Amino acid sequence: MQLRYNYRVYPTLGQQGALARAFGCARVVFNDGLRIRQEARTEGLPHISDGELSKRVITHAKTRPERAWLGEVSAVVLQQALADLNAAYHDFFASISGNRAGRTVAPPRFRSREDNRQAIRFTRDARFVVLDNGSLRLPKIGDVPCSRCERLDGPKPLSVRSWTCRCGAVHDRDVNAARNVLARGHRESRNDRGAQVRPASVLAPRGEAVTHPDTARPKGIFVR
Secondary structure, eight states: OOOOOOOEEOOOHHHHHHHHHHHHHHHHHHHHHHHHHHHHHHTTOOOOOHHHHHIIIIITGGGSGGGGGGGGSOHHHHHHHHHHHHHHHHHHHHHHTTOSOSSOOOOOOOOOTTOSOOOEEEOGGGTOEEOTTSEEEETTTEEEEEEOOOOOOOOOOTTOOEEEOTTSOEEEHHHHHHHHHHHHHHHHSOOTTOOOSSOOSSOOOGGGGOOOGGGOOGGGEEEO
């Protein structure tokens, strides 16, 4: 049995930037791997093994100037992004061959940097840990404060401007509203780098790995 816990995290500005880089780098690795597999299939080339693909889009890519910035994030984040691609292909082929029950699964698609539903995943090998002080330690990101009580208080009258959760976290109605307005504004605006939604069949620029910091939401970080 596997259990999943949802935490609300409160990253600093610096940590928001680190999370944005992690989201962007994971997306680039996923898209690079997908592009290579699609080109190999189009050209009738032999199947590329998962290990070989990892060498191309992660290990060897880090040695090239146009992808050297992949080393700024945890290697586990990159490996898990590629594992997601491999799993997506496995489910697709199992579906069309009749070896997978349920509805037909579509082939994997390129991930868009304009999609605010970004995600990264850490495994135990990444040495993440929940500290006693209520922070979540994430490799190359830092100790991110989080709330673990999962309490939902529900609607409150306008006369209540602030309140203290039973876990000790203090919430301010005006501050929360400002954060929500800012996040929505970022989601509805065009990405600040103006890159294409679907990457072309060329090496992507460094800016492709930029993600709006507001995408660093707790439900986009998975640890196991």
